[in-house]
Amino acid sequence: xxxxxxxxxxxxxxxxxxxxxxxxxxxxxxxxxxxxxxxxxxxxxxxxxxxxxxxxxxxxxxxxxxxxxxxxxxxxxxxxxxxxxxxxxxxxxxxxxxxxxxxxxxxxxxxxxxxxxxxxxxxxxxxxxxxxxxxxxxxxxxxxxxxxxxxxxxxxxxxxxxxxxxxxxxxxxxxxxxxxxxxxxxxxxxxxxxxxxxxxxxxxxxxxxxxxxxxxxxxxxxxxxxxxxxxxxxxxxxxxxxxxxxxxxxxxxxxxxxxxxxxxxxxxxxxxxxxxxxxxx
Amino acid sequence: xxxxxxxxxxxxxxxxxxxxxxxxxxxxxxxxxxxxxxxxxxxxxxxxxxxxxxxxxxxxxxxxxxxxxxxxxxxxxxxxxxxxxxxxxxxxxxxxxxxxxxxxxxxxxxxxxxxxxxxxxxxxxxxxxxxxxxxxxxxxxxxxxxxxxxxxxxxxxxxxxxxxxxxxxxxxxxxxxxxxxxxxxxxxxxxxxxxxxxxxxxxxxxxxxxxxxxxxxxxxxxxxxxxxxxxxxxxxxxxxxxxxxxxxxxxxxxxxxxxxxxxxxxxxxxxxxxxxxxxxxxxxxxxxxxxxxxxxxxxxxxxxxxxxxxxxxxxxxxxxxxxxxxxxxxxxxxxxxxxxxxxxxxxxxxxxxxxxxxxxxxxxxxxxxxxxxxxxxxxxxxxxxxxxxxxxxxxxxxxxxxxxxxxxxxxxxxxxxxxxxxxxxxxxxxxx
Ligand SMILES: Cc1cc2nc3c(=O)[nH]c(=O)nc-3n(C[C@H](O)[C@H](O)[C@H](O)COP(=O)(O)OP(=O)(O)OC[C@H]3O[C@@H](n4cnc5c(N)ncnc54)[C@H](O)[C@@H]3O)c2cc1C
Ligand SMILES: Cc1cc2nc3c(=O)[nH]c(=O)nc-3n(C[C@H](O)[C@H](O)[C@H](O)COP(=O)(O)OP(=O)(O)OC[C@H]3O[C@@H](n4cnc5c(N)ncnc54)[C@H](O)[C@@H]3O)c2cc1C
Numbered sequence: 262x263x264x265x266x267x268x269x270x271x272x273x274x275x276x277x278x279x280x281x282x283x284x285x286x287x288x289x290x291x292x293x294x295x296x297x298x299x300x301x302x303x304x305x306x307x308x309x310x311x312x313x314x315x316x317x318x319x320x321x322x323x324x325x326x327x328x329x330x331x332x333x334x335x336x337x338x339x340x341x342x343x344x345x346x347x348x349x350x351x352x353x354x355x356x357x358x359x360x361x362x363x364x365x366x367x368x369x370x371x372x373x374x375x376x377x378x379x380x381x382x383x384x385x386x387x388x389x390x391x392x393x394x395x396x397x398x399x400x401x402x403x404x405x406x407x408x409x410x411x412x413x414x415x416x417x418x419x420x421x422x423x424x425x426x427x428x429x430x431x432x433x434x435x436x437x438x439x440x441x442x443x444x445x446x447x448x449x450x451x452x453x454x455x456x457x458x459x460x461x462x463x464x465x466x467x468x469x470x471x472x473x474x475x476x477x478x479x480x481x482x483x484x485x486x487x488x489x490x491x492x493x494x495x496x497x498x499x500x501x502x503x504x505x506x507x508x509x510x511x512x513x514x515x516x517x518x519x520x521x522x523x524x525x526x527x528x529x530x531x532x533x534x535x536x537x538x539x540x541x542x
Numbered sequence: 543x544x545x546x547x548x549x550x551x552x553x554x555x556x557x558x559x560x561x562x563x564x565x566x567x568x569x570x571x572x573x574x575x576x577x578x579x580x581x582x583x584x585x586x587x588x589x590x591x592x593x594x595x596x597x598x599x600x601x602x603x604x605x606x607x608x609x610x611x612x613x614x615x616x617x618x619x620x621x622x623x624x625x626x627x628x629x630x631x632x633x634x635x636x637x638x639x640x641x642x643x644x645x646x647x648x649x650x651x652x653x654x655x656x657x658x659x660x661x662x663x664x665x666x667x668x669x670x671x672x673x674x675x676x677x678x679x680x681x682x683x684x685x686x687x688x689x690x691x692x693x694x695x696x697x698x699x700x701x702x703x704x705x706x707x708x709x710x711x712x713x714x715x716x717x718x719x720x721x722x723x724x725x726x727x728x729x730x731x732x733x734x735x736x737x738x739x740x741x742x743x744x745x746x747x748x749x750x751x752x753x754x755x756x757x758x759x760x761x762x763x764x765x766x767x768x769x770x771x772x773x774x775x776x777x778x779x780x781x782x783x784x785x786x787x788x789x790x791x792x793x794x795x796x797x798x799x800x801x802x803x804x805x806x807x808x809x810x811x812x813x814x815x816x817x818x819x820x821x822x823x824x825x826x827x828x829x830x831x832x833x834x835x836x837x838x839x840x841x842x843x844x845x846x847x848x849x850x851x852x853x854x855x856x857x858x859x860x861x862x863x864x865x866x867x868x869x870x871x872x873x874x875x876x877x878x879x880x881x882x883x884x885x886x887x888x889x890x891x892x893x894x895x896x897x898x899x900x901x902x903x904x905x906x907x908x909x910x911x912x913x914x915x916x917x918x919x920x921x922x923x924x925x926x927x928x929x930x931x932x933x934x935x936x937x938x939x940x941x942x943x944x945x946x947x948x949x950x951x952x953x954x955x956x957x958x959x960x961x962x963x964x965x966x967x968x969x970x971x972x973x974x
Contacts, residue, residue, distance in 0.1 A: 276817075292580075336669075454689065455689055456691040459670060463667050
């Protein structure tokens with residue numbers, strides 16, 4: 262079983278500030294973290310390895326500093342790490358990013374066939390959720406988005422069965438391997454690596470692939486040149502003035518207060534009332 | 543197979559980094575363990591960096607260390623509820639490189655220091671907590687971390703795990719720290735545009751100001767407040783003895799809120815965006831509270847060994863110097879092929895006794911006790927001083943002689959003549 266997990270190093274958006282005058286994002290001093298959604302993908306891949314054995318390769322496209330993210334992934338238990346880094350990749354949009362990552366994975370599978378490519382659901386900085394599907398399309402992989410659980414992997418039949426969050430419910434899907442899975446958040450919890458993994462991660466020599474090593478002959482397919490997206494304007498939205506509503510009650514009895522609040526809730530969300538009524542029966 | 547190193551350093555604060563850097567430069571196989579996500583992630587400091595201690599470890603630190611501003615002005619304020627009397631020392635000499643003191647942000651600084659430690663060849667592993675020391679009889683032979691397969695062995699272990707060293711306590715090297723020997727400090731960082739800071743404090747680019755504060759802001763407890771200017775932010779905080787917090791039943795947060803509302807302080811942080819709030823202990827027990835700092839196969843450096851000069855708000859420099867001294871002691875023994883026995887490691891304490899570290903702690907030996915037992919220094923005097931200033935400066939038709947008499951009467955009424963003399967004597971003993 263060989264999984265490739267794509268991870269992206271992102272600025273910790275909880276600590277980001279927008280410059281009050283220029284409206285640009287102030288990245289200076291903001292710690293870089295692994296895109297939180299990608300950790301669910303990595304943990305899922307590690308669980309498959311626990312069950313079936315095999316290899317987990319992590320890949321990131323980014324500047325040299327992204328090495329930190331890869332080392333962290335190794336410390337969780339990933340086996341191999343590849344940093345795809347080249348000045349030619351700078352300024353990539355989702356199209357160029359998908360292109361570069363797809364080509365990288367093509368190179369990886371020359372050495373070892375890949376069964377599943379994992380990505381996060383989306384990133385917390387770009388938020389587009391386009392890179393996963395973009396890679397799947399280019400590698401002609403079956404695409405499973407918003408996966409919440411892997412139910413079964415049948416190596417003999419080269420099949421996989423998963424649960425997928427869909428609007429209003431859960432779908433159970435079966436498809437053929439190899440496939441690409443974009444993993445939903447909250448579906449697992451990242452493990453605490455062993456001491457041996459910590460040592461291995463701290464000492465590992467990381468593979469750094471430039472454009473050619475990643476198998477990209479045509480430089481106009483990647484980076485700014487390969488990116489048709491034009492950012493027209495960046496601005497910080499005005500915070501909405503959320504106002505709390507004061508509800509007057511006749512008495513201070515907890516029961517009366519609760520009844521008043523529930524009545525208010527039910528008029529705005531009749532579904533909740535119906536659901537509660539149904540369960541009460 | 544468990545891993546084995548020449549030396550393990552626990553903690554990646556200034557003490558641990560100084561120790562690991564020195565050991566690695568000296569050619570030993572060093573492992574440094576830090577429980578935080580990255581070095582600096584758990585560290586709280588005002589913070590002023592004193593160049594001298596770091597210069598002795600990394601001479602060219604100014605080339606790439608993340609320094610905020612060099613300090614050109616020091617203010618000392620004694621605050622009453624609505625006023626303060628103070629002094630300012632500003633000197634063009636402080637504007638001559640190499641600068642003597644800088645403001646830093648510990649999260650950035652510790653990360654930088656750690657990168658130097660790694661370049662020097664030490665293996666640094668974060669997000670890993672040392673839970674206990676591995677003992678062979680009385681001798682420390684390694685550490686046990688919180689990870690699976692977490693036992694790691696070494697010939698010597700340097701504990702630089704900060705104030706209230708749990709490891710040393712667990713191993714029985716020293717008793718639990720007393721609440722009268724630690725201060726609890728809280729601080730906040732307020733972000734402001736660089737230009738605003740520079741105009742508010744009358745400073746140029748890269749220049750900085752420190753304000754040290756005492757008086758009513760500590761509400762009768764033994765403690766002080768501080769405000770430092772960083773590049774694009776202001777750090778301010780206050781710390782008081784933990785034992786005082788206990789009896790007064792005030793929270794540090796309430797203290798800081800009140801301090802921020804003081805009419806002299808509020809305008810300085812006006813419009814700032816508060817980004818960070820942190821609380822941390824400072825070991826301020828002084829000379830007599832320094833625990834045993836060496837034994838069979840182990841040494842203690844930094845806050846873990848009570849190496850803080852509370853009166854001068856020096857801590858990180860003592861941490862670096864003790865870390866470096868511990869490492870040098872180890873290197874000397876290693877070079878001579880001698881074992882890391884308590885007898886041989888005693889040289890560490892001797893070296894510290896000969897350095898500014900122990901000499902300074904000894905000089906202020908009595909200060910903690912005196913201030914602790916005499917809260918008038920934090921209540922009555924600030925009030926009297928401020929009233930005196932007010933009386934003298936206010937022009938209201940009362941002649942100066944009468945004013946002076948009134949001031950004197952106020953002092954005697956509040957403290958009595960003998961009280962005043964006694965207080966002067968105590969003050970002198972504290973600083974003698
Ligand atoms: C409004 C907007 C403005 C932008 N501005 C700029 C800009 O100014 N400069 C600039 O350089 N780029 C810019 N970008 C590009 C963007 O930041 C990303 O580099 C790229 O588009 C990836 O898209 P995403 O972050 O939305 O990833 P998503 O499609 O949301 O990511 C899905 C998954 O794909 C994987 N993945 C994504 N990126 C990588 C990667 N690099 N390596 C490995 N795996 C990855 C991860 O598993 C991730 O969970 C902008 C994008 C948008 C939408
Ligand atoms: C509010 C405040 C303001 C201050 N201002 C100044 C100032 O302006 N100038 C100055 O010089 N000093 C100042 N100090 C004091 C200074 O911060 C300390 O003296 C200094 O940080 C001590 O360094 P250290 O390396 O001994 O400990 P620390 O900096 O506390 O580092 C200890 C490290 O060990 C790690 N650790 C602890 N236990 C374990 C474990 N079991 N396993 C693994 N890792 C562990 C911790 O995570 C931490 O990173 C201030 C302190 C405070 C609280």
